[in-house]
Amino acid sequence: MKNYDTEHLRNVCLVGHGGAGKTSLTETLLFNSGVINRIGKITEGNTVSDYLPEEVKHKVSISTSLIPIEWLGVKVNILDTPGYLDFFGEVKSALRVAECGILVLCGVAGLEVQAEITLNVMEQHKLPIAIFVNKLDRKNANFGKVLEQLKNAYPQARFVPLQLPIGQEESFHGVIDIIENKEYHYEANGSGKFSVKEVSAKYLVEIDLLREQLAEAVAETNDEILTKYLEGERLNEQDLQIALQLALKQNLVIPILCGSAYKNIGVTNIINFLTKFVSAPEVIPEKAALVFKTLADPYVGKMSFFRVYGGNFNAETPIYNSSRGLDEKIGQPFYLRGKTQESVASVSAGDIAVVAKLQDVRTGDTLCGKEQLVKLQGIDFPIPTLSVAIEPKTKGDEDKLGSALSRLAEEDPTIIISKNTETKELLLIGLGEMQLEIFLEKLKRKFGVAVSMKVPRVPYRETIRKAVKVEGKHKKQTGGHGQYGHVWINIEPSEGKDFEFAEAIFGGSVPKQYIPAVEKGIREAMAEGTMIGYPVTDIKVTLCDGSYHAVDSSEMAFRLAAIIAFRKGVELAKPILLEPVVEVEIIVPEVFMGDVIGDINGKRGKVLGMIAASDKYQIIRAHVPQAEMMRYAIDLRSLTQGRGSFSMEFIQYDEVPGKLSEILVSQLKTEQSQ
Numbered sequence: 001m002k003n004y005d006t007e008h009l010r011n012v013c014l015v016g017h018g019g020a021g022k023t024s025l026t027e028t029l030l031f032n033s034g035v036i037n038r039i040g041k042i043t044e045g046n047t048v049s050d051y052l053p054e055e056v057k058h059k060v061s062i063s064t065s066l067i068p069i070e071w072l073g074v075k076v077n078i079l080d081t082p083g084y085l086d087f088f089g090e091v092k093s094a095l096r097v098a099e100c101g102i103l104v105l106c107g108v109a110g111l112e113v114q115a116e117i118t119l120n121v122m123e124q125h126k127l128p129i130a131i132f133v134n135k136l137d138r139k140n141a142n143f144g145k146v147l148e149q150l151k152n153a154y155p156q157a158r159f160v161p162l163q164l165p166i167g168q169e170e171s172f173h174g175v176i177d178i179i180e181n182k183e184y185h186y187e188a189n190g191s192g193k194f195s196v197k198e199v200s201a202k203y204l205v206e207i208d209l210l211r212e213q214l215a216e217a218v219a220e221t222n223d224e225i226l227t228k229y230l231e232g233e234r235l236n237e238q239d240l241q242i243a244l245q246l247a248l249k250q251n252l253v254i255p256i257l258c259g260s261a262y263k264n265i266g267v268t269n270i271i272n273f274l275t276k277f278v279s280a281p282e283v284i285p286e287k288a289a290l291v292f293k294t295l296a297d298p299y300v301g302k303m304s305f306f307r308v309y310g311g312n313f314n315a316e317t318p319i320y321n322s323s324r325g326l327d328e329k330i331g332q333p334f335y336l337r338g339k340t341q342e343s344v345a346s347v348s349a350g351d352i353a354v355v356a357k358l359q360d361v362r363t364g365d366t367l368c369g370k371e372q373l374v375k376l377q378g379i380d381f382p383i384p385t386l387s388v389a390i391e392p393k394t395k396g397d398e399d400k401l402g403s404a405l406s407r408l409a410e411e412d413p414t415i416i417i418s419k420n421t422e423t424k425e426l427l428l429i430g431l432g433e434m435q436l437e438i439f440l441e442k443l444k445r446k447f448g449v450a451v452s453m454k455v456p457r458v459p460y461r462e463t464i465r466k467a468v469k470v471e472g473k474h475k476k477q478t479g480g481h482g483q484y485g486h487v488w489i490n491i492e493p494s495e496g497k498d499f500e501f502a503e504a505i506f507g508g509s510v511p512k513q514y515i516p517a518v519e520k521g522i523r524e525a526m527a528e529g530t531m532i533g534y535p536v537t538d539i540k541v542t543l544c545d546g547s548y549h550a551v552d553s554s555e556m557a558f559r560l561a562a563i564i565a566f567r568k569g570v571e572l573a574k575p576i577l578l579e580p581v582v583e584v585e586i587i588v589p590e591v592f593m594g595d596v597i598g599d600i601n602g603k604r605g606k607v608l609g610m611i612a613a614s615d616k617y618q619i620i621r622a623h624v625p626q627a628e629m630m631r632y633a634i635d636l637r638s639l640t641q642g643r644g645s646f647s648m649e650f651i652q653y654d655e656v657p658g659k660l661s662e663i664l665v666s667q668l669k670t671e672q673s674q
C-alpha cells in the first residue's frame, strides 16, 4: 500500500446495531476494490475484519478493525465497529477519529436500538453521518418503510435519499442514483459487476421529486449554487456533488444509500460515495497524533493504533507523549488490514497506522513533537458498572493473572480491574456480561490463564445497638513463665464513627504500657467480626477496669484478653448486620420511568426524586442496597432495551431488616462452611 497524502485520505466508521451487516459490507468492499478474490462469510468465520478467534467463535464483532481500501487514487480507512452494546467503547473511539459515520441499518428491522443510540452520539458530536440501508435482498425488507421510520424518529433531521432500490426482496438487484440520474443493475452472481442504464420512465417522477428535495437541502452551502437554485434553474450533477459534499461536512443532511452487502448490490456505489462525498481529514499545523486503540499481543507486544492530526510520523521522528509527559521512541509504523501488517516509511497527516511496543502509551494519549506541545481531545468512554469477582482456576496462577490482567486491560478502557480491600476479592468491572466473558476468553488464549467468575460478595458489616460491659481474662499460669491479662470493657453504639477507643482506668488496674495492646486486640477482633466474619463498625469501646500480674502480664496477654472480652460483648449485645447502600443516578427515556421506578422499589430502594434531563430523558435518583444492585447493568438494559444508563456510589451503611438478616446470616454461614 502506498503512502497517500491528506487530500487522498478518508476515514469512515461503520456503526449500527449488532448484525446489521457492517462486517459483511466491509468484506464486500474489500472484494470490490480488489483486495481479496473471494468474499468471506460471517457464518464461515473467514472475513478479513472479524479475524479474532473470539469473533470467529461468537460470530459477532467484538473489536474495531482497521480496513483500508484503495479506490480511484483514494485510500478509505474503514473502521468496522462492533454493534453489540457491550462493546460501545470501541464505537466511541472509532467515531473520535473518523470524518464520517456510516450507520448500517437492516432493511427488515430498520432503526434498531443500538443504531438509535449511536445516531444520537454522532449527532451530539456533529459528526457527518450517512446511512446505508442493507439487506434489501431479504424477505420483508422495505426501503420506504425504513425511511418513514427514520423520519418519524427524527423529525428534525434532514434525511436525503441518494438512491432508490430497483426490485424488492428476492428480485432486488440494483439502485437508482439520484444525482447521476442513472440505474445501476448488478449481476445476480455476487460478482459486484453492474451495467448502467438511463432511468426508466416509471421512476422519473419520483426521482425528480427526490432530486428537488436534495437540491433544496444542499443548495445553501454555496452562494453560486444557491443563486442558481433560487432563480429556479435546475442544478446539474456537478452542482449537486459540490453542494452535497459541503452539506455532509457541515452536518446539514444525512444522505441515505441502499443495497445488499451479502449479494453485492449497491456496494460499489458506496465506495464511490465515500471517495467523492466524504471530506478529506482536516489537519493542524503542529505534529500530533491520537492513540485511539491498543491491542495486547503476547508475542509482538503492545500495538498502538494512531490517527495523525498533523505532520508526518516515521521511525526517525522523536516523539513526546504529552498526555503523560514522557519521551517515546517510535518504532517502524505499519498499516494494518484486519490482522495483516504492512510496514510503511512514513504516515501522512490524516492517516491511520499502528506502531508496536510503545511501552507507556495508553489509549487516548497524544503523541507530538517536544518543541510544540499539543494535547488532542481524548476519548469519552462509557463508564463500566457491572462487577464480577474473579480468581484463577489453578492455584498458584495469581501472579501470572496479575500481569496478564494489566496487559489485557489496556485493550479495553471500559474495563477496570480493582481489588476490594474489604472482601479481598479481585473485581473485573465492565459494561456487560458478554464483554466480561470474552475478556476472560482472551485472557486464556493470549496469556494462558484460566479464570472463573462469580457475583462479588457484598461488604456487609456488623454492629450493635445497645451498650454492654464485659470482662475478658487471658490466664495461663501453669509452670514456668505464665501469661496474665485481664480487662473490663464497655462497648456501646457510636453511629457513624466507625471506632472510638477510650480508657477510664483508675489506680493503674491496667498499667499504661498495656493499654495500646488492649486497643490493638479490639481492632483485630473488630476486623474479624463475630456473626459471620464481617468487620464490626460504629462502636465505642472504653477500657474501664482490669488487673495485672507483676511478672506474668505482657502485651500479648492483654491483647488476647481484649479479644475475648470484645467477642463476648458483641455477642451479648445481639449484633445486627449492616449493608452498604448506594446512591444511584439513572438516566432513562421517559417512557420507561414507571418500570424503572417499580423495579427500584422492588429492590428495597427509595426513590429520592426525578428531574428532566432533556425533553425525552429523565434522571431518577435513589438509594438502594448495594446487594440488590450487583446485576443492575443487566437489569436496566432489559428494562429499557439498552436505552438507560446509570452510575452509583457508596453512600452509607443501613441495617439489614430483621427477617432478611436472618436468612442472610444462615446463607452466609453455609457459604463459609463450604
Ligand SMILES: Nc1nc2c(ncn2[C@@H]2O[C@H](COP(=O)(O)OP(=O)(O)OP(=O)(O)O)[C@@H](O)[C@H]2O)c(=O)[nH]1
Residues within 6 Å of the ligand: 016, 017, 018, 019, 020, 021, 022, 023, 024, 025, 042, 043, 059, 060, 061, 062, 081, 082, 083, 084, 104, 134, 135, 136, 137, 138, 259, 260, 261, 262, 263
Ligand atoms: N440476507 C442478507 N444477509 C446479510 C446481509 N448483510 C449481512 N448479512 C448477514 O447478517 C449477519 C450479520 O452480519 P455481520 O456482517 O456480522 O453484521 P455486523 O453488523 O458486522 O454485526 P456485529 O459486528 O456483530 O455488530 C450475517 O449472517 C450476514 O451473513 C445482506 O445484505 N443480506
Ligand SMILES: [Mg+2]
Residues within 6 Å of the ligand: 022, 023, 024, 050, 060, 061, 080, 081, 082, 083
Ligand atoms: Mg461486525
